[in-house]
Each structure stands twice: as C-alpha cells, then as structure tokens.
Amino acid sequence: MSTSLVQMSSVTKHFGARQVLDRLDWQVAPGQVIGLLGRNGAGKSTLLECMLGLRELDGGSIQLFGEEAAALSDRARAGIGYVPQKSDLFEWLTPTQMLDYFQAMYPRWNKAKVENLLSRWGFDALKRNSPIRKLSGGEQQRLSIIRALAHEPELLVLDEPVSALDPVGRRDFLRELVDQVIERGTTVVFSTHILSDLERVAFDLAFLKDGRIALQGQTDALLEGARRIVAAPHALPAGRLDGELRRTHEGAMTSVIVQAAGAQLEQLAGKPGVRVEALSLEDLFIEMTREVNK
Numbered sequence: 001m002s003t004s005l006v007q008m009s010s011v012t013k014h015f016g017a018r019q020v021l022d023r024l025d026w027q028v029a030p031g032q033v034i035g036l037l038g039r040n041g042a043g044k045s046t047l048l049e050c051m052l053g054l055r056e057l058d059g060g061s062i063q064l065f066g067e068e069a070a071a072l073s074d075r076a077r078a079g080i081g082y083v084p085q086k087s088d089l090f091e092w093l094t095p096t097q098m099l100d101y102f103q104a105m106y107p108r109w110n111k112a113k114v115e116n117l118l119s120r121w122g123f124d125a126l127k128r129n130s131p132i133r134k135l136s137g138g139e140q141q142r143l144s145i146i147r148a149l150a151h152e153p154e155l156l157v158l159d160e161p162v163s164a165l166d167p168v169g170r171r172d173f174l175r176e177l178v179d180q181v182i183e184r185g186t187t188v189v190f191s192t193h194i195l196s197d198l199e200r201v202a203f204d205l206a207f208l209k210d211g212r213i214a215l216q217g218q219t220d221a222l223l224e225g226a227r228r229i230v231a232a233p234h235a236l237p238a239g240r241l242d243g244e245l246r247r248t249h250e251g252a253m254t255s256v257i258v259q260a261a262g263a264q265l266e267q268l269a270g271k272p273g274v275r276v277e278a279l280s281l282e283d284l285f286i287e288m289t290r291e292v293n294k
C-alpha cells in the first residue's frame with residue numbers, strides 16, 4: 001500500500017490537440033505543504049482539478065486517500081477542502097445561506113472557526129446577508145477560503161487563493177494558513193504566482209513544465225543548491241554537469257542551471273571567464289519554466 005495521500009501515475013490530459021499533462025507522475029505525502037509553480041497555461045489548474053477527480057483523464061491513474069480520484073467515497077470527499085481559481089460560490093445566496101448549505105453537507109463543520117474568520121475578515125452583518133454576487137472579487141475569494149477551511153480538511157487544495165486579495169488580505173490568509181492549517185498537520189497543495197508568499201509558507205516547491213513535474217524539492221534546499229553558470233561553451237567540461245537541470249545558449253555564451261554544490265562547481269568557479277551565480281526564487285522560476293533555445 002502506498003503511504004502517499006495523493007498518488008498520480010502517468011497522468012495524461014489534453015484538450016483537443018493541446019496536450020496539458022503528459023504522463024505526469026506525482027506524489028504528495030501526508031503533512032506536506034507544496035507550492036505548485038508554472039507559467040500561465042502550464043496546466044496547474046488542470047492538474048489540481050484532475051487530482052480531485054473533477055476532470056476525466058485521458059490516461060494514467062490518480063489515487064486520493066488510497067481511493068480512485070474519480071470515484072471518491074463521501075468520507076474521502078469530506079477530507080478535502082478546495083479553493084478553485086474561479087469562485088464557484090452560489091452567487092444568488094447570501095454568505096450566511098451558502099455556509100449553512102455547506103454545513104449540512106459536512107459532518108465536521110467548525111462553526112466557531114467560521115464565525116471567527118467571518119468577523120476577522122470583514123464580514124459584517126450587511127455583507128453576510130447580501131447576495132454573494134454583490135461582494136467584490138476579493139471578498140468572494142475570502143469567502144471561498146472560509147468555506148474550504150470550515151470542515152478542517154486533511155487535504156487543502158488552493159488554486160491561486162490570493163490572486164484577488166489585497167496585501168492585508170494576503171497577510172491574514174497566510175497567517176491563518178501557517179498558524180492554524182499547517183500547524184494542525186494538514187496537507188496543502190497550492191498554486192500561486194506570488195513567489196514571496198511561497199517563500200514564507202511552502203516547505204516544498206514543484207515546478208510544472210511541459211506537462212510534467214520538472215523539479216521538486218524543499219524551498220530552502222532548492223535555493224541553497226541552485227546556481228547559474230555562465231561561460232563560453234569551450235570553458236565548460238564535455239557532457240552534462242553535476243546536477244544539471246537546464247542549459248540554454250545566448251549569443252556566444254552558455255548558461256547552465258545546476259542543483260548541486262560540489263567539487264565540480266568549485267573548480268568551475270575558479271576558472272577565468274566562468275561566472276557562477278546564486279539564484280533567487282524568481283530566477284529559479286524563470287529558469288525552470290522558460291523555453292530552451294538549444
């Protein structure tokens with residue numbers, strides 16, 4: 001039996017001629033907190049939707065809590081909290097009505113937590129009792145997060161949960177995530193383009209590129225080991241470098257991204273005409289997700 005909470009094997013998904021996921025393998029262990037990164041259109045939402053059994057696969061298999069994702073039991077469903085990229089709230093209901101509706105569906109609904117978050121996140125009596133469609137985009141996003149946290153899920157999947165939030169809303173959400181959700185041992189997978197948030201929260205990063213997870217590791221370790229080596233091609237040894245991830249050519253120079261501190265790197269750093277640079281998370285994102293111009 002697998003010990004993974006999510007187990008994706010050779011998952012393939014296309015929309016018409018567009019191949020979005022290409023024999024993707026991915027595991028998420030219980031308690032892991034993973035930031036999912038990728039360019040616009042890389043397939044992050046598709047991956048998360050497939051993971052939750054919301055999209056039919058063209059190939060491969062996905063297991064969640066040891067069950068087929070496409071046929072989850074009610075018990076497994078009750079263990080999932082999901083904040084989709086596009087809010088699927090019932091717009092004609094008021095926040096109070098919508099939360100009451102969902103409360104009836106979940107055996108483990110923490111009413112006190114919902115009340116606490118509503119008051120802390122600016123839902124006064126007026127807002128709680130006007131139709132959701134009249135709330136701003138950020139308010140709807142906050143409500144969607146409250147709904148996803150209310151039943152204290154074991155697995156929380158967040159698809160760009162802070163995209164519509166102002167800096168205060170983002171800080172409040174991240175605090176809640178770190179102090180409450182992660183503290184409780186919840187497994188969290190979330191996609192975001194706000195890299196500074198990831199540095200504060202995600203313990204692991206996964207890069208989605210060309211339909212697969214191109215790189216995954218602990219945020220600190222990824223950044224600590226990542227280097228860009230820029231040199232004329234003849235200054236580099238033949239073959240791949242230790243820990244080589246990507247290689248691009250710009251004019252007369254070759255740029256190699258490696259994920260390895262070691263003797264080879266030290267040797268190279270001492271050679272004339274060779275530049276070895278540390279990478280920020282933004283650099284790493286750009287390097288890991290850009291097209292290779294061999």
Ligand SMILES: Nc1ncnc2c1ncn2[C@@H]1O[C@H](COP(=O)(O)OP(=O)(O)OP(=O)(O)O)[C@@H](O)[C@H]1O
Pocket residue numbers: 015018020038039040041042043044045046047085
């Ligand atoms: N229902 C659909 N029908 C057709 N094509 C789709 C559908 N959903 C997604 N796609 C296509 O699949 C690709 C991946 O989309 P997806 O929304 O998963 O990317 P993403 O990484 O979440 O992007 P973003 O960062 O912009 O939110 C895109 O090219 C998109 O146009």
